[in-house]
Amino acid sequence: MPSRIEVKAPIQLLVEGRDAQYFFMALLNHLNYNNVEVQSGVEWRGHARIYRESPDLISGLDLESEVDVSDLQAFHRVRNAILSRLEPGKLEVKDFGGIRDLRNFLSAVWNAPSARTTIKAIGIVRDAERVAATAFESAQDAVVSIGLNSPDSPQQVVGTKPRIGILILPPGKSDGMLEDVCLDAVHDDPAMQCVEEYFTCVQESVEYWPNRNPSKARVQAFLASRERPGLLLGQAAERGEWNWEHPTYSPIKRFIRDLAKG
Amino acid sequence: MFTSLSIRNFRCFEELSFDESLARVNLIAGTNSVGKTALLEAIYVIIGMGNAELVLRLSAFRGAVVPFAGEPRQFSEFFWEPIFHNLDSSQDIQIKGLHSGDEHIARLSIDRAPSAKIAPYNGTVEGDNAGLGSVTVYGDVLKLAHTKPDESTIETSMMLVAGEGGGFGIRMTPVPPEPAFGGSYLATHQTRSLAEDAARYTRLESAGEPSDLLETLRMVEPRLERLRVGVVAGIPTLRGDIAIGRMIPLSLLGDGLSRLASILLTIADSPDGVVLIDEIENGFHHSVLSQVWAAIGEAARRYNTQVFATMHSFECIEAAHEAFREDKEYAFRLHRLERIADETHVITYDQGTLAAALRSNLEVR
Known part of the structure; x- marks a missing residue:
């Protein structure tokens, strides 16, 4: 039985889905939260690199010498074992699942042992999907339903004990998702022209194209052009495939810094 | 069924309340010494509906048994004072519960003996409704007042007594009526x-x-x-x-x-x-x-x-x-x-x- 996930960090970033969780962990690494806020760094780096770079963390643990990241069970065993040896960091990224799970997950985090004395800020990140305003309102409802004060607009961080912020992706857009943020950042990459040509070709060549999520498909096609194909968006983030310096990520970084203030 | 409960000045609780959050089956979690057992004890006192004798059982439930050495102060220190928050019996205990829409309130207080030193004599009890004779009361007396939904109150006291033939005993007086529910x-x-x-x-x-x-x-x-x-x-x-x-x-x-x-x-x-x-x-x-x-x-x-x-x-x-x-x-x-x-x-x-x-x-x- 894996150890229970505790609420240890004062800043809790709740994101939609495992891919988003890994994406934000990687971004936090980039923002140099990884040393102080070790949980995010270690959670994603819980594979072979941990063994080589941090032998002291694993000495005495009954773990395999190499853990393939695709073996999720082994990955989590390693991650939890390592986390149990580390001091809590400042920021934890948690996956709240699907949007329908947000209210209950948020409530479970806020109800967790010591959460009300530990948590200083909670950030909620979700996709705009078809209508950003509706996505924001549903996140607001989740916050209010557990008795906390919600911000009036996306990216705003309000209140005290705890401060609350809601980020709708892509920031400032009326619809879309995390994948659109990443695609925007690689828009000028030469491979993207091939990606667009590929989908044009597919659409013209097949009688029925059932793809209901073209953004996800484009991300997959783009990532197929990288050194190690087959990665998910979050895994690609950890491997540095997304250029964090691109301006499209600036509102996201600003949101995280606002959350971490104070 | 209790739908809400509030507890004041009992054991480790200065204040504790369940606001309309109780269900038919309630599981109580928490770290050691946070008051899980104390919560059960508070509920036990209120469901006794004026039965002060239940307080005497609480230490036995916790597995604590102290042989009584005939010192009234010891009796009070062991049985009565520990139920008060911070052992401070100058503040009454109040346990309030809404049961099936009816409010019940239990208040526990200590009637101090005039002197806690050599002769902590605290008056006499002139027999009770169980037909027992007059006895002398020693030491502090624990009083429980239970206010029922019709606002009538059942009052009972627990005390250390000595009969005319000598020897100490513990008496509750008067004997309370049967509780409204088990x-x-x-x-x-x-x-x-x-x-x-x-x-x-x-x-x-x-x-x-x-x-x-x-x-x-x-x-x-x-x-x-x-x-x-x-x-x-x-x-x-x-x-x-x-x-x-x-x-x-x-x-x-x-x-x-x-x-x-x-x-x-x-x-x-x-x-x-x-x-x-x-x-x-x-x-x-x-x-x-x-x-x-x-x-x-x-x-x-x-x-x-x-x-x-x-x-x-x-x-x-x-x-x-x-x-x-x-x-x-x-x-x-x-x-x-x-x-x-x-x-x-x-x-x-x-x-x-x-x-x-x-x-x-x-x-x-």
Whole structure:
């Protein structure tokens, strides 16, 4: 039985889905939260690199010498074992699942042992999907339903004990998702022209194209052009495939810094 | 059924309240010394409806026994003062509960002896409604006033007395009326009463009820073929037949079996009442916990009994949620007591929140 996930960090970033969780962990690494806020760094780096770079963390643990990241069970065993040896960091990224799970997950985090004395800020990140305003309102409802004060607009961080912020992706857009943020950042990459040509070709060549999520498909096609194909968006983030310096990520970084203030 | 409770100045609680968050079955979690057992004790006092003698039992429930050396002050220090917050009996205890829409209030206070030194004489009691004679009262007197929904009050006192023939005794006066609804406390440290379980079983058998009990107990002991009350060493005892040619007392068939029997019999014997169970998971293998909860839930529903139970294990919470989640009304709540800024708070998990926490492997205890 894996150890229970505790609420240890004062800043809790709740994101939609495992891919988003890994994406934000990687971004936090980039923002140099990884040393102080070790949980995010270690959670994603819980594979072979941990063994080589941090032998002291694993000495005495009954773990395999190499853990393939695709073996999720082994990955989590390693991650939890390592986390149990580390001091809590400042920021934890948690996956709240699907949007329908947000209210209950948020409530479970806020109800967790010591959460009300530990948590200083909670950030909620979700996709705009078809209508950003509706996505924001549903996140607001989740916050209010557990008795906390919600911000009036996306990216705003309000209140005290705890401060609350809601980020709708892509920031400032009326619809879309995390994948659109990443695609925007690689828009000028030469491979993207091939990606667009590929989908044009597919659409013209097949009688029925059932793809209901073209953004996800484009991300997959783009990532197929990288050194190690087959990665998910979050895994690609950890491997540095997304250029964090691109301006499209600036509102996201600003949101995280606002959350971490104070 | 209690729908809300508030406790003031009792044990470790300066203030504690459950606001409309109580269910038929309530599981109480929290770290050591946060007050889980104290919460059960407070409920035990209020369901006694003016029976001050119940306070005397609390230390026994905790497994503490002190031989009385004839010093009245010792009596007060051991039995009365520990129930007051910070041992400060200058502030009265108040336990308030809304039960089936009716408000009950229990107030506990100490009537101090004029002198706590050499002769802590505190007056006389001129006989009571039990027909006992006049006695001399020594030391502090514990007073319990229970205000009922019709705003009438039952008042009883517990005191150390010495009769005319010498020798100390403990007396409650007057004898309170029967409570409006039943209640029982299954303590961790207290030895279960074989005779009490046997008596409860006999009452149920007379009412034609116990067939379900046998079925339920079989999940813990599949060999169990029948139950019977018999006399063992002069004590009425509930015994089980596991086809070895002799009936065996349930207590010898395993702690889980006898504990489950005790719990279910106590629930059945407290219709419309309240059953308090300390460290409920003791004695049960994790593989049967879901069924144990299902049986407790069914018994509580059938007899309209409310259950409050403390525990420490994550498996116990998972099993309870599993047992109740198909229930239309989800008659279960997990409450965790937590110290926040020197105050004890109740954090209650509704069904959705608990499901999300368990699904995400988030800590809840």
